[in-house]
Amino acid sequence: MTLEVAVSSGAPIPLDVAFQVEAGELLALVGPSGAGKSTLLRAIAGLWQPDQGRVAVGGETWLDTARGTRLPTHRRRLGVVFQSYALFPQMTALANVMAAGADETRARAVLELVHLGGLEARRPAELSGGQQQRVAVARALARDPAVLLLDEPFSAVDRGTREGLYAEIERLRAHLNMPVVLVTHDMEEARRLADRIVVIDRGQVLRDGPTEDILFDPRALRGMGLREAGATLTARIDGQEGDGLTRLRSAGGPLWLPRISGTPGDLVRVRIMAHDVMLARRRPEAISALNVIPGVIESLLPGDGPGALVTLTVGDEVLLARITQRSVQAMGLAVGQSCFALVKSMAVARHQVGREDP
Amino acid sequence: MDWPALWLSLHLAGWTVVLLLPVAVFLGRFMAFHRFAGKGVVEALVILPLVLPPTVLGFYLLVAFGAESPVGQLWQGAFGGPLVFSFEGLVAASVLFNLPFAVQPAQRGFEAVPREVREAAACCGMAPLTALWRVELPLAWPGVLTGMVLTFAHVLGEFGIVLMVGGAIPGETRTVAISIYDRVQAFDMAGAAQMSAVLLAISLVTIAVTFRLSARAGRRLS
Amino acid sequence: MPLPRRHFLTLTAAALALPAQAEAPPVIAAAASLRFVMPALTAGFAAAGGGPVRVAFGSSGTLAQQIRNGAPFELFLSADAAYVQVLADSGAVQAAATVYARGRLALIAPHGGLAVDAAMDGLAAALARGEIRRFAIATPEHAPYGQRAREALLHRGLWEAIAPHLVFGENVAQAAQFASSGNAQGGLVAASLAAADTLRARAESALIPDAWHSPLDQSMVLTPKAGATARAFHEFMQTPAAQEILAAYGFAAPEPA
Numbered sequence: 001m002t003l004e005v006a007v008s009s010g011a012p013i014p015l016d017v018a019f020q021v022e023a024g025e026l027l028a029l030v031g032p033s034g035a036g037k038s039t040l041l042r043a044i045a046g047l048w049q050p051d052q053g054r055v056a057v058g059g060e061t062w063l064d065t066a067r068g069t070r071l072p073t074h075r076r077r078l079g080v081v082f083q084s085y086a087l088f089p090q091m092t093a094l095a096n097v098m099a100a101g102a103d104e105t106r107a108r109a110v111l112e113l114v115h116l117g118g119l120e121a122r123r124p125a126e127l128s129g130g131q132q133q134r135v136a137v138a139r140a141l142a143r144d145p146a147v148l149l150l151d152e153p154f155s156a157v158d159r160g161t162r163e164g165l166y167a168e169i170e171r172l173r174a175h176l177n178m179p180v181v182l183v184t185h186d187m188e189e190a191r192r193l194a195d196r197i198v199v200i201d202r203g204q205v206l207r208d209g210p211t212e213d214i215l216f217d218p219r220a221l222r223g224m225g226l227r228e229a230g231a232t233l234t235a236r237i238d239g240q241e242g243d244g245l246t247r248l249r250s251a252g253g254p255l256w257l258p259r260i261s262g263t264p265g266d267l268v269r270v271r272i273m274a275h276d277v278m279l280a281r282r283r284p285e286a287i288s289a290l291n292v293i294p295g296v297i298e299s300l301l302p303g304d305g306p307g308a309l310v311t312l313t314v315g316d317e318v319l320l321a322r323i324t325q326r327s328v329q330a331m332g333l334a335v336g337q338s339c340f341a342l343v344k345s346m347a348v349a350r351h352q353v354g355r356e357d358p
Numbered sequence: 359m360d361w362p363a364l365w366l367s368l369h370l371a372g373w374t375v376v377l378l379l380p381v382a383v384f385l386g387r388f389m390a391f392h393r394f395a396g397k398g399v400v401e402a403l404v405i406l407p408l409v410l411p412p413t414v415l416g417f418y419l420l421v422a423f424g425a426e427s428p429v430g431q432l433w434q435g436a437f438g439g440p441l442v443f444s445f446e447g448l449v450a451a452s453v454l455f456n457l458p459f460a461v462q463p464a465q466r467g468f469e470a471v472p473r474e475v476r477e478a479a480a481c482c483g484m485a486p487l488t489a490l491w492r493v494e495l496p497l498a499w500p501g502v503l504t505g506m507v508l509t510f511a512h513v514l515g516e517f518g519i520v521l522m523v524g525g526a527i528p529g530e531t532r533t534v535a536i537s538i539y540d541r542v543q544a545f546d547m548a549g550a551a552q553m554s555a556v557l558l559a560i561s562l563v564t565i566a567v568t569f570r571l572s573a574r575a576g577r578r579l580s
Numbered sequence: 581m582p583l584p585r586r587h588f589l590t591l592t593a594a595a596l597a598l599p600a601q602a603e604a605p606p607v608i609a610a611a612a613s614l615r616f617v618m619p620a621l622t623a624g625f626a627a628a629g630g631g632p633v634r635v636a637f638g639s640s641g642t643l644a645q646q647i648r649n650g651a652p653f654e655l656f657l658s659a660d661a662a663y664v665q666v667l668a669d670s671g672a673v674q675a676a677a678t679v680y681a682r683g684r685l686a687l688i689a690p691h692g693g694l695a696v697d698a699a700m701d702g703l704a705a706a707l708a709r710g711e712i713r714r715f716a717i718a719t720p721e722h723a724p725y726g727q728r729a730r731e732a733l734l735h736r737g738l739w740e741a742i743a744p745h746l747v748f749g750e751n752v753a754q755a756a757q758f759a760s761s762g763n764a765q766g767g768l769v770a771a772s773l774a775a776a777d778t779l780r781a782r783a784e785s786a787l788i789p790d791a792w793h794s795p796l797d798q799s800m801v802l803t804p805k806a807g808a809t810a811r812a813f814h815e816f817m818q819t820p821a822a823q824e825i826l827a828a829y830g831f832a833a834p835e836p837a
Contacts, residue, residue, distance in 0.1 A: 047477050073480040074489075086478035090496045099492065100482040143483060425650025440650030525651045527607050528634045540637070543753040544615055545760075545778045 001058040003147050003179040007043050009050035015039060015203040021147075021179035021196075028194035028211075029183045036203040037183040038083075041151050044181065045080055046073035057146045057179075079140030081153045085132045087124040093135045094120035102142035110138045113175065114168065130161040134168070141175075148180040154189065159352060163269050166192050188232055188271065191215055191318070215311070215318065229274035229309060231320045237266045245290075245345065251315025252293030256345050260353055268353050274309060276347040277321035280340045281331055291343040295319055297335050300328060312341055359552045362529050363537035370445070370533060371513035374452040375506050378460040381453075382505050386464030387494065391476070408458045416522030419451050423523075443525040448533075451523045452513050459512050460505040467501015468494065500571045507571070511564035514557060605632040606810045607652060609643040611659035611798070612718075612751035613683055613725060613770035616778070617829035624825050625816045631809045639751035641722020647803060648672050654810035657800045657817075659683060659752070659770075660724035664799045675802045680817045681831035683796030685728050685788040686774035688759050689766035696766070696784040700736050703766065707741050715742055716758035716767030718749045724796060725752040729768035731793035759783065775830030797834065 006018040015036045021027045029037040042048040044055050046062065049070065055063040062071045079100075087096050093116060097107040111120055114134040124132050133153060140148060154162045170193065184190055190197050190211065197214040199206040207214055235248035235255055248255040248268070260268060283292060295312035302308045308328050310321045319341050333339065389401065407415060423441045424430050433441040441447045471494050479489035495502070517535045524531030526540065534553055541550035610618055618635050625633070636643070636653065644663040647653055648670060656673070657680070658664050664677045687696050687703065694712075695702030706712050717733075718726030726748065733739040747763075749755030752770045759767025760783040774785035802814050816822055823833060 045477075045481060047480070073477070074483050074485050077483070078481050080478065080481040082474045082478060084472070084474050086472065086474035088475060088478070088493055088496075099479075099484070139478075139482065420649060425648075430650065434650070439652060442649055443646060443651040525636060525646050526638065527636050527652070529604065530607070530652075532636075543612070543637070543751070543757055545757065 001146055001178060003044070003181070004054065004056045005040070005044055007040060007050045007053040007055075009052065013039065013203050015050065017198075017200060017203070017205050019198050019205070019208055021181060023179055024177050025195045026173065026176075026180040026182060026193055028190035028197045029181060029200060030187060030190045030197055031185065031200035031206075033185060034202075035200045037185075037200055038151055040200075041080075041149050041181060041183050044147065045078055045149060046071065046076055060146075077143060077146040079143055079145035079148045081133075081136045081140050081148075081150045083152045083155060085124070085136040085153075085156075087132055087135055087139070089124050092121050092123055093127065093138075096124070096135055097139045097142045100139050100142040107138075107142055110142050111135075113141070113172070114138045128161075129157050130165060133157060133165060137168075137172075141172075146178055148176060148178055150180070150182045152183050152185070154184070154186075159271070162189075169193055187215070188230055192232070229320050229322060230271055231274070231318050232269050232271045233314065233317055233319065234267060234269050237262045237264050237268065239264055250293075251317055252295060252319070252341070254291075255293075255343075256290040257348050257353065258345060258350070260350075270348060271352040272319060272343055272348065273352075274320035274322040276343060277319060278342040279310060279321050279323055279327075279331070279333070280342060281333075281337075283340055284342065287342070288344070289342040290345050291341075293319065293341040293343065294338060295341055297333060297337045297339060299335060300333060302328075312339070314341070359549065359556075360532075360534065360537040360541070363532050363534045364553070364556065366445075366529065366532065367514050367534040370448055370452060370516075371510045373449050374456055374513045375460075375510050377449070377453050378456060378509055379502075379506060381457070382460040382464035382502055383490075383495075386461050386502070386505070387468045387490065387498075389461070389465045390468035390471075404461050405458050407455045412455070412516070412518030413522060415455055416451070416519045419447075419454070419519070419523050423447060423450065442523050443527060443531060445530055448520060448524050448531055451519050452516065455516070455519055456509045456512055459508045463505035463508065464498070464502045467498035467504070470501070471497045500574055504568050504571050507564055507567050511561055514560055605634050606654040606807055606813075607634045607636055608655045608657060608810070608813065609647065609651070609653040610635050610637055610657045611640045611643070611724070612637050612753035613659050613772050613798070614657055615753045615773060616776035617772055617826060617831070620825045620829065621817070621822060624821055625813055628816055628819070628821065630812050630816060633809060633813060637751070637753065639718065639723035639726075641724075642751070645722075652805060653803055654806040655800060655802055655814055657798070658724070659796060659798050660727075661797045661799045662724070664801045667801065673801050673803050675806075677799045677801045678814075678818065679797045679834040680800050680822075681798045681826045682790075682834055683725070683798050684771035684790055684830065684832060685725065685732055685768055685793060685796075686771040686785045686830075687766065687768055687788055688756070688774050688779070688783040688785040690760060690762050690783050693762075693784075694766045696786045698786045698788060700732075700738065700788070703742075704736070704738055706765070707738060712742065712745050712765050714747050714758075714764040715745050716747050716749055716755045716764040716769070718752035718755045718769070720748075723749070723751050723755075725768075725770050726755070728793040728796055732768060732788050735792040770830075772830040795835070798831070 001023045003021040007015055009015045013036050017040055029040060031037055039048060043050050043053060052065045053063055061069055062076050088099060091099060093111065094107055097110055098104060108120065111117060114137055116131060116134050119131060154165055157165060182193060194211050196209065197211050198208045199214065233250050235250035238247040238249050240246055244259050245256045246260045248257065293314055295314040298311040298313050300308060300310055302325050306324050307322055308325045310323065312319045312321065321341055420442060421427065422429060425440050430441050475493065479493040484492065515535055520531065520533050520536055526532045526536045534557060538550045538553045615637055622633055640658040640660065640663045643656060644667055647656060647667060661677065667673045687700055689696050694706055717729035720726040720730050733742060747758055749758055753773060755767050756769040756773045756779060758764045759769060760779055771787055773779055800817060802810060
């Protein structure tokens, strides 16, 4: 059941996009705000009509302006998770899920699937942000949709909870045998969840390809916006140090971070912002940074200003560093070189460390 | 106490509410959810009776529905009696005159339904009428009900229009408001006072109910 | 949503439960000057074997206008001949008009207030002393008693002086209400109203000479909608019994034709 999308329109923003998503594949639509990502999603859902376009799922045509076909939204077998969750406030979680057309048994089963068992009788106002989000996902899945659409579903949730939700989605992937389209402006999110990424800027497709390829493509990275650039390293807690630090073990060696509660062996994900990373050609001495992570330069992307974004591979993970172009030249950095990434322990805030279980 | 007049007034108010309820729901919803060319004009037309002196509306209704008008003649032909000076004529005038009281609060009620919630209803597979019943009305009903309560109370107080289009015919068009006027002219102050007290009480209850409903609507959406 | 639904249904049921209306009694349009005599007349009619009737009061001009616009009145008891003539001219009625009584004008003022006399000397004096703030008459625009009041005041030479102080009742009964309640110092109203017990209890009155204004030949006419009961009432109004009742309430007998 492949999803085929081709949309072209003048207003509200000029759009000219086409892509395909296979069954079971998760495609991330990434780009800066205003690029047209949500508009595209709405076109797939039938909430917005482009001047010209075609949307087809499996054999069913949902939209074809050339032939004048347009299936109304309520007749498209869709599951949509809105940015604001858009839960029905007067209904309980269970009723919300059943509103999508599921009977009680199936509704309860789906709520179990997203780990909300026991909370079915609560109204949205009585649930936390993360829990509401999961009700929204359950409601979207309850219909057994032909396509699952997620419109920046994690943007309203704090970082810590977000990590947990990413893990949930990854776990759910096994049950998702339909094409999934995720809209996000967070490239870390796209890296974590997507099989393929379509980078959109100002209504045009910049790049369309497998996640791995995109993340090392300078043009794509530029299109995704460098301001929020950061990467995530997975690490295991090794032990608690006496002076308030926690020692962890990662693909890049030992890490020390301000105290993270947990027991040795616990898995955490550490988000490291590109602007907190310094680079060195040689392992430095007599500096304050505790975390010295060896890596290999995968790409160098100059920005429009004085900055540049360097992508490092660390084991099978990635780290990003934002430094000046001057330094890139002065240090003679080049693709393929090994170098060290320096990260201050104190630069990693508590909310940037996420646990496996929320 | 002119019981037939009170009964008549209650019937007039009841019928007006029943006829305006679907108008309030569908027109109010349409105005809340859609933007279209000429929306301002439609809104102005709906509000018009609020600022129009009742006698002006009464005059135009007399001209439009009177015995000498096409509509009046049609009605006369179909039902044997005139449209004006009949209960049915009063209902027609009442429905037109109370349009803003019914539609405006209902529109506000529907406007308070978040757009994404409506879209979510469609994405859940609900056809528009199903979505109206299961998602929109449960959220908008305080507004709709406020409109109905205001309309009911306002009809009980209608005077100018009823006088011009009704004719104060006992049992047919002599509402409580007219009856009070009549009692005063007949020097029956006691009777007038009794009926005025009843209408005053109804107005106070209306205000209280409307406040309660607004508070409830506000709580629900916060 | 159990709560609002239940209430709504109850409301609807109540609203739609219309009272069963059997053969409804005919509606008679009566000038406001007949306000107090009508109950006696309808009782007399019932005693004579007639059926129940309904009465709508108003100024003669207003009632005539309503008849022209299709009001379902079956008999029109006007306060003068002019408005009936208007209806005849416009074709709204075909039957002939009959004068059923002659009306008189009366000066009234609350007890202990303005000095009331037939020549209106007390009124003239009070006006001269600047004591009159408000004086009530029916509106000359569409009430016969208002028109006659104006004529009488003109005849007596008081119109200019009193005009700025006039308050107009929508019909002569409302004028009587203004004048007797003390909201106006006095008024010129129908003698039939001034003679009623309710009014005599509050106000002095004096009959104005009928030479001072054009006649108030109170005329009645059956409308095209008149049924059997209305016709019977029309007949009854011309019987001696009815004439006695009218006389008792301050009306004069119709001038012989």
